[in-house]
Structures are given as C-alpha cells and as structure tokens.
Amino acid sequence: MRNLRATSKDSLNGQPISPPKAQKIDDDYLCQVSGSVSCGACCGLYNVANDSRAGIEALLAARSRRFATTPRTVEDILRFRRAIEQHENQERPLSDFHHCPYLGLVGPRQETVGCLLHPLEPLNRGLDFRSLSHYGGMTCHIYFCPATRLLPARYKQMLRAVVMDWYLYGLLVTEHRLLQAIFEEIEYRLNRPVFLDDFREHPEACRALEDLLGLRIAWPFRPSERAQLVNYFFNDNRHPRPVISPPAGEPNIERYRTILQELETRTDTAGHLRRAELYLDSQFRFLQECLQS
Numbered sequence: 001m002r003n004l005r006a007t008s009k010d011s012l013n014g015q016p017i018s019p020p021k022a023q024k025i026d027d028d029y030l031c032q033v034s035g036s037v038s039c040g041a042c043c044g045l046y047n048v049a050n051d052s053r054a055g056i057e058a059l060l061a062a063r064s065r066r067f068a069t070t071p072r073t074v075e076d077i078l079r080f081r082r083a084i085e086q087h088e089n090q091e092r093p094l095s096d097f098h099h100c101p102y103l104g105l106v107g108p109r110q111e112t113v114g115c116l117l118h119p120l121e122p123l124n125r126g127l128d129f130r131s132l133s134h135y136g137g138m139t140c141h142i143y144f145c146p147a148t149r150l151l152p153a154r155y156k157q158m159l160r161a162v163v164m165d166w167y168l169y170g171l172l173v174t175e176h177r178l179l180q181a182i183f184e185e186i187e188y189r190l191n192r193p194v195f196l197d198d199f200r201e202h203p204e205a206c207r208a209l210e211d212l213l214g215l216r217i218a219w220p221f222r223p224s225e226r227a228q229l230v231n232y233f234f235n236d237n238r239h240p241r242p243v244i245s246p247p248a249g250e251p252n253i254e255r256y257r258t259i260l261q262e263l264e265t266r267t268d269t270a271g272h273l274r275r276a277e278l279y280l281d282s283q284f285r286f287l288q289e290c291l292q293s
Helices: 055-070 074-087 136-142 145-151 153-162 166-172 176-191 198-200 203-213 254-262 272-292
Strands: 103-104 114-115
Touching: 055 074, 055 103, 055 166, 114 166, 145 176, 153 176, 153 198, 153 203, 176 203, 176 254, 176 272, 198 203, 203 272, 254 272
Parallel strands: none
Antiparallel strands: 103 114
C-alpha cells in the first residue's frame, strides 16, 4: 500500500512527496485519489469476516487510534500487530490472501484508507516502517495492481473522477477486466472513445456511470453464497471467477459475458441470465442517452 496522495502541488500535509519510480503520480495514479478516497485492496482490505462499509471503517478507526499511542520502536510496532491479530476476528474469506494489520485511516481527518507504517504519516516523523509488514518495504514500494498497467489512462482518469466513495472505489480499482468491459461497452454504443471531459460536460452521465459502477456492490443477480466482496486479483489464477455457462435453451450472452462473469452472476435459474442482460442493457442505455443529450 503506497500512502501517497496526488495534489496540485504534489504535497501531503505540507511535506513534498516523491513518486515511486514504478509510476509517475498524475491523473491516472490509482492508489490515493483525495483526502477521502483511496485503495487498500492490495493489502487485503476487504478480506475480512465483516466486509461491510461500517465493519471495515470501525476496524480501521480502532487500529488508527491504537497505533497513535504506540511508540515507534520495532518491538512496539510488532507488539501492535500481535495485539491486533489477537483481538480481531482472523476469519478470512480467502485464507491465502494476506490481510495487513497495519492498514488504518490516515490523513489530517483520518478519512483515508492507508498504511500506518508509511513515512509520510506525521507520527512516523519521516521514518519508513514498512519493512516490518508481511511483504516488506520493497514490495510495498514497487507493487501496483494490474489495473495500473492494463487500463488505458482515460479509463483510470474517469474512475478517479467519478467514484467519490472510498468503499466502492477500493472494490472497483482492482477489477480491470470488469472496468475494461464496462468502458468498452460505453464506447461501442457511442461509436467513439470516451474521455473525462465527456462526464464533466454531462453531470447526469457522471451519476449514471457511478450507479453502473456501483453494481460491483449491489449486483442483484449474484448468488447468495458469493456474498463476500473480496477480489483476488493477482495473476497466479488461484481464485478465478466462476465461468458463465448458460443453461440449455438460454440465449447467447456474448455481448455482456465478461461483465456477467466478473460480477459473478448466478446461472442456476431459468431466465436469470436474460434478466441480468436486460438489467445491464437498461443501465447502459440510460448512460448513453445522458452522454448524447
């Protein structure tokens, strides 16, 4: 987790920030967006027993309060981790996906998901304690999720600008296949590329896109047994999304296949995929009309 926030003056809390060599901090930087929107998915943010917004927010806030009173010594920081692991529910939906106990709420108002060990956290006084984390400081410094590398810059810029909710943003930002398919469908309907200015010029389209992206949380066609929202996005194929296989007699779903699969649509009920298709079609059609108005 890189606790860096891009601003017009490239500073955080009055301190200059140096972007990691792996990526320039600019309008398509995905880790930290603003004082209230950021992503902690690569640190296992959503890999917890209670992955509701309220549950995660309470978890992070309690850690931040506790860490604020923790002396900045190696022994005390490791003691903090042991205390967190002892007192918090250690049930993980994905047992082989590490959840970092040093994730907390950071920033002047403690509204941003971030790394409590990062040198830009004021109480750390410029010291980098990330080497004490599970993966070590080097991994924290250089790792970027696949979306950073694979999504076109214009898609990343629209995602950053449209999604103002940290909880939804963190769930979406690693979903590069879903995001690619959604933006490609929009461009197919308009018969042209879309850019951030399209949404700046059409506020209703901005809200429609946020509603469409919000299906990552509120998809009504997901099986009840797939209620956990955590996404395993690493490229070792340990937890692939279930392949969509329409029941016999169901219509072809190729147009929305990727979206339906990435949203983990159930296929065990006759007509279910067709209803899901029609639902998506209405969402995209409304967004198209907003952009063409």
